[in-house]
Amino acid sequence: MLTVIVHGRWGSGGVGCPPPADCAALAAHCCRMAGSCLKGRFLSLFDYKTEKYIVAKNKKVGVLYRVIQLSIIGYIIGWVFVSKKGYQETDEAIQSSVITKLKGVSVTNTSESGLLVWGPEDYVIPPQVKTFTQYVQTIRPLLETEISSLKLKCSVVFSSGIMSGRCLRKDENSNGTCEIYGWCPIERKFKPHRGPLLTNAENFTIYIKNFIQFPKFKFSKSNVLETSDDSYLKKCRYDEELHPYCPIFRLGDITQRARYNFQDMSTFGGSIGIMISWNCDLDKGYSHCHPQYYFTRLDISVSNTTIATGFNFRHARYFKNATGESYRSLFKVYGVRFNIMVHGKAGMFSIIPTAINVASGLALMGAVTFFCDMVLLYLMKKGNSYRERKFEDCRYDKQHRSTDAEFSFSFSKYLGFIHL
Numbered sequence: 001m002l003t004v005i006v007h008g009r010w011g012s013g014g015v016g017c018p019p020p021a022d023c024a025a026l027a028a029h030c031c032r033m034a035g036s037c038l039k040g041r042f043l044s045l046f047d048y049k050t051e052k053y054i055v056a057k058n059k060k061v062g063v064l065y066r067v068i069q070l071s072i073i074g075y076i077i078g079w080v081f082v083s084k085k086g087y088q089e090t091d092e093a094i095q096s097s098v099i100t101k102l103k104g105v106s107v108t109n110t111s112e113s114g115l116l117v118w119g120p121e122d123y124v125i126p127p128q129v130k131t132f133t134q135y136v137q138t139i140r141p142l143l144e145t146e147i148s149s150l151k152l153k154c155s156v157v158f159s160s161g162i163m164s165g166r167c168l169r170k171d172e173n174s175n176g177t178c179e180i181y182g183w184c185p186i187e188r189k190f191k192p193h194r195g196p197l198l199t200n201a202e203n204f205t206i207y208i209k210n211f212i213q214f215p216k217f218k219f220s221k222s223n224v225l226e227t228s229d230d231s232y233l234k235k236c237r238y239d240e241e242l243h244p245y246c247p248i249f250r251l252g253d254i255t256q257r258a259r260y261n262f263q264d265m266s267t268f269g270g271s272i273g274i275m276i277s278w279n280c281d282l283d284k285g286y287s288h289c290h291p292q293y294y295f296t297r298l299d300i301s302v303s304n305t306t307i308a309t310g311f312n313f314r315h316a317r318y319f320k321n322a323t324g325e326s327y328r329s330l331f332k333v334y335g336v337r338f339n340i341m342v343h344g345k346a347g348m349f350s351i352i353p354t355a356i357n358v359a360s361g362l363a364l365m366g367a368v369t370f371f372c373d374m375v376l377l378y379l380m381k382k383g384n385s386y387r388e389r390k391f392e393d394c395r396y397d398k399q400h401r402s403t404d405a406e407f408s409f410s411f412s413k414y415l416g417f418i419h420l
């Protein structure tokens with residue numbers, strides 16, 4: 001669009017103004033004509049003003065104009081509307097709840113502890129801080145009441161504990177050892193057993209139940225397939241191709257999907273992130289909103305030189321012998337910690353984002369005209385001749401003293417209408 005910008009002057013003095021004598025005559029004339037002038041100006045408010053186009057027969061600029069125009073149309077339709085769904089209102093304020101249940105049984109037979117059977121209630125340590133606090137609270141009274149009756153004093157050369165202040169086994173050959181309060185025997189340092197102690201741990205299964213809500217659209221759903229088959233959860237195992245909506249995962253498959261071997265990870269432990277991603281196009285309907293799972297190992301760094309890899313913690317079991325003495329078994333456990341993260345985004349058609357994106361598309365199209373005008377006027381060889389045609393100087397003309405066109409120009413100018 002090539003628009004003519006009209007320049008002009010209105011008033012006395014300066015280039016284009018008639019001599020003062022003529023101005024006085026003109027003023028007198030205007031006064032006589034005041035009534036009709038005002039009427040004419042008022043009526044010109046209801047004139048329809050249209051833009052003047054100049055067709056520039058320049059192939060280079062013409063091709064450039066079409067190419068940019070097509071690119072912008074492609075961007076708006078392809079990227080903004082089709083890919084980014086610019087016609088939808090979105091809600092990322094997802095409300096979510098995750099419930100997990102692990103299943104699987106294993107047997108260990110070591111020289112220290114003999115034959116032991118391990119079920120989920122033994123090897124699953126609740127990761128939530130809240131559960132852990134409850135665990136500490138049930139144990140603490142036992143320690144506090146029993147601590148005085150127990151012979152917890154232990155004399156060692158190096159250990160951590162509370163010093164009693166007494167020195168034991170002091171003779172002429174040695175300075176003796178400090179007595180401390182602590183559990184006997186003190187913890188011995190073992191190198192972790194190579195590979196998992198719970199040998200079939202990679203076949204354990206974890207059931208991840210996830211509920212999500214998009215409050216803006218009053219939408220809620222769970223990741224468990226909606227089916228009338230009661231035995232579905234007993235049989236199914238998650239598989240991207242065959243059972244993408246089965247919420248039961250084999251531990252070995254999870255580490256494999258995170259590109260790590262379960263056997264390697266189980267020696268020193270590790271942390272696996274399970275991301276549940278909900279990307280729902282609610283225009284397609286309820287049944288098309290499904291979760292997608294992504295697995296990644298979290299306790300590693302890109303450089304692979306971190307010394308912080310692995311995951312372990314200490315865990316104790318307390319019991320009493322036949323005479324009522326309290327004992328505890330202290331375990332330093334190496335395990336795989338699962339961090340489950342939920343991310344969600346839902347979109348639904350709305351007229352407001354549609355209108356905003358259409359308007360910004362049209363504004364971009366206007367910018368193309370401005371850009372091509374600049375190229376045509378300032379970069380082309382014949383730029384001067386185009387400039388002469390594009391910009392016309394409308395000067396005051398005695399014969400047409402107060403024309404509608406002139407008034408209309410001034411009115412537009414002083415209202416600040418600038419057309420590109």
Ligand SMILES: Nc1ncnc2c1ncn2[C@@H]1O[C@H](COP(=O)(O)OP(=O)(O)OP(=O)(O)O)[C@@H](O)[C@H]1O
Pocket residue numbers: 101102103205206207233234248
């Ligand atoms: N980790 C898991 N591995 C395999 N199946 C599981 C697992 N957790 C639950 N299930 C099965 O999924 C179904 C639904 O489990 P849910 O916990 O809702 O019900 P439940 O009757 O309390 O299960 P259960 O008493 O068997 O633990 C049950 O058939 C259950 O056996």
